[in-house]
Amino acid sequence: MRASDLYPHGKVVLRDVALRDALIAAKSYPDTAGKIDWIRSQHAAGLRNFVIGVFMPEKSFPQYADVTNLISLVKTLDSAFGAVVTLSEKGMREALVSGVPEINCVVSASDVHSRRNEHRTIEEALDTVRNACDQREGKAHRPVISVSVAVAFGCPISGPVEDSRVLEVVEKCIAAGVDIISLSDTAGCAVPAQVSRLVSGVRNLADSRPIGVHLHDTRGLGLVNASAAVDAGATILDASLGGVGGSTVVRGARGNVALEDLAYLCEIKGLDTGIDLDKLLEARNAATKIMPGETFHGALIKSGRPIFEQE
């Protein structure tokens, strides 16, 4: 597969990350049927891209144990694509044989974060990316390989991360042969000017590869940063209904950007996401029943679209 099969040129793609992000530390989580409901209601609203889990040891991470099953189920939905995250060489090897259309590797831009979060050095993470790119070539379905650069806008442990550090990681990933580069605001501390600058920096390196951002709404700037990102050329935006998940650094704070608010932002910016906002709000209403333990936020669910009396 090619990146453009999953992320068509000219479209801004909103990618649902809840089934990975909201489950990381969840005490309860939906079963496979609930997960498919979660995906299906958004698919009915026009969403096509879903991060559906992580390849992790089943014993320690039972919430992701059904990921292989989910990969097959997503394939039954028209033009829907699942992506699975890998955080280790072992996870990558499982992903390669799983038939998943997109393998999402993670490389930290900060050494201390890489060691603490993924128990490996940045160079080891890059080796896994290189191996993934080499080994997928032999596969019949040839999965797309994306890299999310963690802590690209600041590290919760070591603090500010220099642009040059981020772009060095990006350059190595592109040299390895990855198809998509995404920048993650892991710590929720990104600043709009920084988002513009870094997305532009990646664009200069990435040729025609799609560029993504995984922004958090921790300090209320999720949409401000998303707006800056698409203005600078990012076309893949991670989010989740009600913003569930993503609050890994500051417990109790907002985590991900609320997907429905982001869809509204894109609509009023005149961007083609293929999303039916009214159906997405239906999905958002259903979502609280599928993940009752999560805290949902977001504005549009309370306000609805603008309605004018005399229209």
Place this chain on the structure above:
Amino acid sequence: MRASDLYPHGKVVLRDVALRDALIAAKSYPDTAGKIDWIRSQHAAGLRNFVIGVFMPEKSFPQYADVTNLISLVKTLDSAFGAVVTLSEKGMREALVSGVPEINCVVSASDVHSRRNEHRTIEEALDTVRNACDQREGKAHRPVISVSVAVAFGCPISGPVEDSRVLEVVEKCIAAGVDIISLSDTAGCAVPAQVSRLVSGVRNLADSRPIGVHLHDTRGLGLVNASAAVDAGATILDASLGGVGGSTVVRGARGNVALEDLAYLCEIKGLDTGIDLDKLLEARNAATKIMPGETFHGALIKSGRPIFEQE
């Protein structure tokens, strides 16, 4: 007084509007002591500009009955300035003799909204502005006169409002002699490109007059629009702690922009607001006790500023 006495050149001024906006339809409201506490805690954080009420018939609007008292009390705080809103000729005449440093007149950009909300035509509202500008010249303290253009980004009754309509109102206000023009997103439907366009349009008409925006966060775009506004040259931003007030069109939705989140946005954009964010968060914590009946929103109060372990 001159506009620059209240809104110094080179500064972005965050103006607290809670004591007007959150009280419009409030069932309970703080007494004068509570209102002064509300102002004082923000003043301690560096805030200098406060909209403190409306000149309205006391019988129907007892929540604003102490506005004259408040005008005097605000004057006891170092470099603090109160503004009072007027919605009628009678209110304007009361404001002129009240000694308030800023009289904030409202002119709608939509006829039907003007008639329904202020019970007068746009032309009648403009006449009041003209009278205010004429009559203040004789006053010893010469109040600054600002105009808020209501429904500048769309009317909840008649729908979209053309830029030319807004700029026509602005032009007439400037011809009348007003010192400050502010654009209000009454319906909470402003779009960032529209905000940029209209603020730029006002700049072309306003010479060196400060330009303000009164944005709502109804659909989660308060900060996106605020960012666009300051980028386009607006220097007065209305807001309130926790975003209280302002939800007049869609009940239950977010209303005003959360002042503390806006202060954070300005800080990371490198803008000088004179606000101490940590002290402002103290004020935000105290605020819920002063207006216990209000729904507070906002992100920063939950997350705090970014903290890095190794700093």
